[in-house]
Amino acid sequence: MYVTDHILPALPAPSDSKGVLHWLKTNLFSSPINIVLTLLGLLLVYKILPPIIDWVFINATWTADNSAECKGEEKGACWAFISNRFGQVMYGFYPPEQFWRPNLAGILLILLTIPLFFEKTPKKVILGGFVLVVFPFIAFVLIHGGYFGLSTIETDKWGGLMLTLIISFVGILCALPLGIILALGRRSNMPIVKSICVIFIEFWRGVPLITVLFMSSVMLPLFFSGGTDFDKLARAMIGIILFQSAYVAEVVRGGLQAIPKGQYEAAVAMGLSYWKSMFLIILPQALKLVIPGLVNTFIALFKDTTLVLTIGLFDLLAIVENVLGSDSAWLGFHTEGLVFAAFVFWMFCFAMSRYSMSLERKLHTGHTH
Amino acid sequence: MKKRILLGLATVALLSTAAYAEKSDKKMSTLDSVKKAGILKCGVTTGLAGFSAADKKGNWTGLDVDTCRGIAAAVLGDATKVKFNPLTAKERFTALQSGEIDVLSRNTTWTLTRDASLGLNFAGVNYYDGQGFLVSKKLGVKSVNDLDGAQVCIQAGTTTELNLADYFKSHNMKFKAITFDTSDQTIKGFEAGRCDMLTSDQSQLYALRIKLAKPEDAIVLPEVISKEPLGPVVRQGDDQWFNIVKWSLNAMINAEELGVSKANAKAMKKSKDPAIGRLMGGQGEKLGLSDDWSYNIISQVGNYAEIFEANVGKDSPLKIDRGLNALWNKGGIMYAPPIR
Numbered sequence: 001m002y003v004t005d006h007i008l009p010a011l012p013a014p015s016d017s018k019g020v021l022h023w024l025k026t027n028l029f030s031s032p033i034n035i036v037l038t039l040l041g042l043l044l045v046y047k048i049l050p051p052i053i054d055w056v057f058i059n060a061t062w063t064a065d066n067s068a069e070c071k072g073e074e075k076g077a078c079w080a081f082i083s084n085r086f087g088q089v090m091y092g093f094y095p096p097e098q099f100w101r102p103n104l105a106g107i108l109l110i111l112l113t114i115p116l117f118f119e120k121t122p123k124k125v126i127l128g129g130f131v132l133v134v135f136p137f138i139a140f141v142l143i144h145g146g147y148f149g150l151s152t153i154e155t156d157k158w159g160g161l162m163l164t165l166i167i168s169f170v171g172i173l174c175a176l177p178l179g180i181i182l183a184l185g186r187r188s189n190m191p192i193v194k195s196i197c198v199i200f201i202e203f204w205r206g207v208p209l210i211t212v213l214f215m216s217s218v219m220l221p222l223f224f225s226g227g228t229d230f231d232k233l234a235r236a237m238i239g240i241i242l243f244q245s246a247y248v249a250e251v252v253r254g255g256l257q258a259i260p261k262g263q264y265e266a267a268v269a270m271g272l273s274y275w276k277s278m279f280l281i282i283l284p285q286a287l288k289l290v291i292p293g294l295v296n297t298f299i300a301l302f303k304d305t306t307l308v309l310t311i312g313l314f315d316l317l318a319i320v321e322n323v324l325g326s327d328s329a330w331l332g333f334h335t336e337g338l339v340f341a342a343f344v345f346w347m348f349c350f351a352m353s354r355y356s357m358s359l360e361r362k363l364h365t366g367h368t369h
Numbered sequence: 370m371k372k373r374i375l376l377g378l379a380t381v382a383l384l385s386t387a388a389y390a391e392k393s394d395k396k397m398s399t400l401d402s403v404k405k406a407g408i409l410k411c412g413v414t415t416g417l418a419g420f421s422a423a424d425k426k427g428n429w430t431g432l433d434v435d436t437c438r439g440i441a442a443a444v445l446g447d448a449t450k451v452k453f454n455p456l457t458a459k460e461r462f463t464a465l466q467s468g469e470i471d472v473l474s475r476n477t478t479w480t481l482t483r484d485a486s487l488g489l490n491f492a493g494v495n496y497y498d499g500q501g502f503l504v505s506k507k508l509g510v511k512s513v514n515d516l517d518g519a520q521v522c523i524q525a526g527t528t529t530e531l532n533l534a535d536y537f538k539s540h541n542m543k544f545k546a547i548t549f550d551t552s553d554q555t556i557k558g559f560e561a562g563r564c565d566m567l568t569s570d571q572s573q574l575y576a577l578r579i580k581l582a583k584p585e586d587a588i589v590l591p592e593v594i595s596k597e598p599l600g601p602v603v604r605q606g607d608d609q610w611f612n613i614v615k616w617s618l619n620a621m622i623n624a625e626e627l628g629v630s631k632a633n634a635k636a637m638k639k640s641k642d643p644a645i646g647r648l649m650g651g652q653g654e655k656l657g658l659s660d661d662w663s664y665n666i667i668s669q670v671g672n673y674a675e676i677f678e679a680n681v682g683k684d685s686p687l688k689i690d691r692g693l694n695a696l697w698n699k700g701g702i703m704y705a706p707p708i709r
Contacts, residue, residue, distance in 0.1 A: 071582065073582075084425070085425055088423075088425070088427065092427075093423065093427035095427075156452075156454075157427075214459070214460070217460060218459070218460045218463045218464070219463075221463070221464075221467035221468075221469055222463060222466070222467050309415065309457070310457055310459070310460075311457070311460065312415055312454065312455040312456050312457060312460065314415075314455070318415065321416075322415045322416030322455075323416050323422070323423045325416060326414075326416030326417055326418045326421075326422035326423075327418065327422055327424065327425075328418035328419050328422065328576070328579075328681075328685055328686045328687050329686050331418055331576055331579040331580050331686070332579060332580030332581075334553050
């Protein structure tokens with residue numbers, strides 16, 4: 001009997017089932033309908049893409065001292081419209097000589113968060129806690145000033161991308177814990193706690209964000225006495241946090257309900273207190289399940305921050321549309337402004353969604369319920 | 370149950386407004402609070418070319434902005450002591466009512482309803498606006514009356530649409546409205562030749578015209594078919610403050626009439642002309658201001674012609690004609706009562 005003592009090497013795949021040609025054949029030209037669709041698609045790309053590239057890059061004006069340089073038959077996008085006032089696009093009316101302060105806060109945040117992405121960083125919990133709890137105060141002192149000899153820069157000077165990021169960062173940071181508490185409260189057996197949470201969630205979910213902002217800016221001052229000067233940005237932020245926490249609560253509740261009853265019972269059986277069982281057993285599993293939902297609401301919040309224009313705060317979009325767009329020497333470049341704002345928003349939202357995907361992969365422990 | 374909650378909420382709201390009203394009675398006058406704060410809080414638009422817009426350095430400029438600077442110069446002696454509060458159309462009146470701002474100079478049309486029922490007072494007119502028409506030059510028309518049966522580009526849901534219908538009906542003419550959502554889309558539609566003319570407030574027409582690839586190919590027709598007087602607004606119930614705002618604006622208009630400008634204000638102070646003498650000093654006490662209130666306005670901000678031309682007129686990219694806003698003795702209707 002002949003027994004081979006080694007495994008035969010694999011033969012190369014037949015030439016018609018590998019390579020570019022094969023891929024094209026199976027994916028693009030597999031049937032008459034697909035052939036037609038592929039050709040139509042190519043035609044569409046051919047018709048649309050070159051004009052876009054022409055407009056965005058080739059014929060675009062990158063720097064110009066006045067708008068006349070941007071206008072003409074052959075001229076594409078006028079990026080000078082943005083680049084001439086880039087400081088305002090980034091920081092609003094923040095004084096240019098103080099730009100280093102928000103910059104420092106941003107760099108600090110990046111330096112503090114990078115180690116969190118690596119598995120092997122020691123004392124990650126402490127570092128993470130520092131970023132979430134202590135850093136916002138450092139950033140506030142840096143950007144707002146008033147301490148350590150830093151000049152005070154009132155919040156009405158804040159704007160642009162900086163304001164967009166501050167509102168979303170604070171909104172996400174505060175809404176998450178509040179939302180988790182609300183979700184737990186809603187599933188609580190204590191009738192008062194439960195009804196308070198249900199009323200809170202249903203109330204804030206029932207009103208549009210624009211109404212919340214509007215109430216915070218228009219109605220609240222009427223209820224206060226005339227002299228009370230309650231910061232507009234603070235009012236808006238509180239509104240956004242309460243609004244967002246209601247949404248987070250419902251997403252987290254979805255996760256809590258997806259955890260099998262056995263997990264709750266097992267936690268009780270081990271003699272864990274309510275809070276211990278929640279924080280050690282239930283929430284780690286539930287939150288992992290709802291990452292896509294959470295990131296979804298955060299992306300929505302990031303985009304919703306543009307609504308703050310309705311109360312006269314200038315976020316990125318408002319700066320581009322209303323401040324740059326109302327410069328009488330540079331009228332007629334709304335398209336450029338909107339394209340730029342859309343690109344910036346897309347960048348951040350895309351980054352968030354990629355991060356959430358990687359987080360899901362990292363936390364995937366193979367359990368399925 | 371639901372009714373009871375609503376009732377409860379309404380009571381709370383009522384009580385708090387009552388408490389607010391009571392407090393504001395005891396509050397000091399607007400003039401005193403502005404002087405105490407050392408800064409004038411002025412409500413402006415979030416951005417409207419020529420009227421209020423933030424420039425590259427973040428400074429506010431525009432006709433409405435300069436109106437506020439004039440008031441600050443009169444009250445505080447320094448035209449730079451203004452805090453501009455950008456407001457949307459919806460929040461502007463409440464911001465004034467709640468005391469968040471001292472004066473609203475935000476492209477606001479003076480109408481009976483607003484004047485009588487919102488607890489506000491309009492202190493005058495700093496720009497007479499009105500609905501006008503933009504047509505392509507190659508049509509060769511001189512008047513809107515030549516445009517029977519025309520296709521008109523128009524922004525949906527505005528009073529412009531109703532005014533247009535009224536005007537065409539009363540002149541026995543027909544038109545076909547082509548509506549767009551925003552003013553930017555409207556001008557794009559006009560440029561693409563979807564319509565013969567575009568209608569909007571005149572001040573807007575000039576700003577829209579710049580957005581055309583070839584602005585010189587379009588002209589603004591002389592007809593104005595609606596009245597949109599725009600001016601600064603103050604809270605009702607503080608007559609002294611109302612007077613100050615009203616006369617700060619009047620001082621600028623009178624200064625133009627008397628030929629006093631930013632450049633010659635200092636020399637004019639010694640003028641022998643009694644009218645100029647009264648304008649340049651001696652009347653401040655009656656308003657509760659210092660005697661050089663009007664001198665401060667003119668020397669720091671300028672007369673009406675100067676702020677008009679610099680912000681919206683021939684020295685600005687908008688190039689709006691004085692038209693209705695010329696002085697009463699120069700073919701317009703801009704008229705200020707005498708300072709005496």
